[in-house]
Amino acid sequence: MNIKLIASGSRPWEKWVGYWGLSYLIDDTILFDTFGNYPMLARKLRKAHVDIASIQSVVISHDHWDHIGGLWTFLEKRPGLDVYLPPTAKSAVKSRVISCGGCVIDTAGIKTLKEGVLLSGEIMGEFNGKPIAEHFIVIKGSKGLTILVGCSHPSILAIARKAKEAFNMPVYGVIGGLHLFRSKIEEVYQCANALKNEGIKMVAPTHCTGWRAERVFKRVFGNGFVSLSENQSLSL
Structure with a gap:
């Protein structure tokens, strides 16, 4: 199983230049989130030598703009694709997916995208005092589960x-935002240590994690910390 980071941006200056969001590609066929805008997503896909005709489905972790912004033009270029959304995603988002040529798939429970x-299924979190639905990808491997997350609004520990x-297996790795x-540094340490105490061996944080938090995770996880850059892949 191959997971490639297509695009990741979350620093304040990146927001002002339109470089904000997240997108991953799994085995060249499943696009997980679509960054904040299509021109940048398309540029990064070209740089990664990805043929968009090979992409068979899209998973949107949650309906915030920086994860869904590139979807609309992408669907116009690849109509007919299944788009997996949390069931309580905004109705306007679902309607727009359909109007752009996509097929909405609600994920009320666990769904298989491909073998492994x-x-x-949906898990609720909070953002700016309001509820937000999110779901995440689970990859089954010989070492356990690896979870691929968008923003972890429900908290990465809860996820x-x-x-x-849900899967009655230990979680080996965590990838994503x-x-x-x-968060305060002491809160980040609490989070990192709690994940380690859960038995998690590998972390590859990106996007909204923040560079200070990434340093903490590197200290806590040591060789289990993976610094994942754009156009780099992890094999599971």
């Missing part, structure tokens, strides 16, 4: 525990 790659309980860029 599953969707978690890891949900995966462990951990939404700790505004």
